[in-house]
Amino acid sequence: MPPAVVPVEDGSDGAVEEAVHYSCHVSWLAWWNHVRCLLASTFLPCPPAPGAASAIVRGTLFLPSTGDRRVRLFLQEHGLPAAESEHLLVLDLPAGLGGADIAAAGRIVLEYQRQWAPNSGALLNSPKWLVYCNGRRVGFAARREKPSDAEGWVLEKLWAVTAGAGRLPGGGVEYLRGRFERIVGSSDAESFHLVEPIGWQGVNGGDGGLSIFFHRI
Structure with missing residues (x-):
């Protein structure tokens, strides 16, 4: 009520x-x-309307074992090395949101509010987001222009991984990497859906798999 x-x-x-x-x-x-x-x-959101643009991108999430324990999300063009691929998005998810939370939710919703900056341009260029996981607001995510040197090292190590989840030898970095279907519903709504059959701590592709939604309201 x-x-x-x-x-x-x-x-x-x-x-x-x-x-x-x-x-x-x-x-x-x-x-x-x-x-x-x-x-x-x-x-939400409902299935994309007929005619919505789609493409396949490479998605990587990883959680460092020490230091800043925020999950990083990287989306880049499919099939290119990290050094050559322009990143569509480099995002720090909220502190305290780990792989188990993502697995429990199966979907992450990121919301950008126009009142922050009415003329914000392309949706994925928005600098910050409200994040909802499993029906619960968990904080803010921050967009960055490019990975740090340490993050670039991790992405280079994962370049040969087509799809999979686990830990990097020596560093203890937990990661999830796979192909995501990018669906552009409108200039204010995009989503990324894991299509590989392997996931991170119980998150699998296909029905009920990991999906990440971006909305501007």
């Missing part, structure tokens, strides 16, 4: 009516935002 609306009086005539209207608007907006986020993380 939406939150109750409580009139606020300040002693002036007509103030109650105005306060009720404002309080009602804010309360319903907060309630709807909560419901919308739950829906987006659990049920």
Whole structure:
């Protein structure tokens, strides 16, 4: 149920009516935002409309064993070495969100709000995102222009891995790597769906597999 609306009086005539209207608007907006986020993380988006553009990209997620323990997400052109491929996206997911959380959710929803910067250009160029995992808001993700030197080393080590999940020898870095189908529904909606039959800690391709959705609202 939406939150109750409580009139606020300040002693002036007509103030109650105005306060009720404002309080009602804010309360319903907060309630709807909560419901919308739950829906987006659990049920949405619907299957892409006929004619939606799609392509195959290479996706890599990895979690360093020490230091900054945020999951990194890299999306790049399929079939090219890391040194030659322009990255579509280099993203730091929120601190505390690990492989087990991603496996439990099966889908990650990232939301960009126009109020942050109304003229933000291409969707994947947005600098920050709200992140929802398993119907729960887990924090913010930050986009970067390119991988760090250490991340580039990891990507080079994984270049020969077509699809798979595990740990890198010596470093203890956990990784998931595979082909993702990129679906562009509109300028404000894109999604990436793991199509390889192997995943990370129980996340598999195909029905019920890992999907990452980007929305601008």
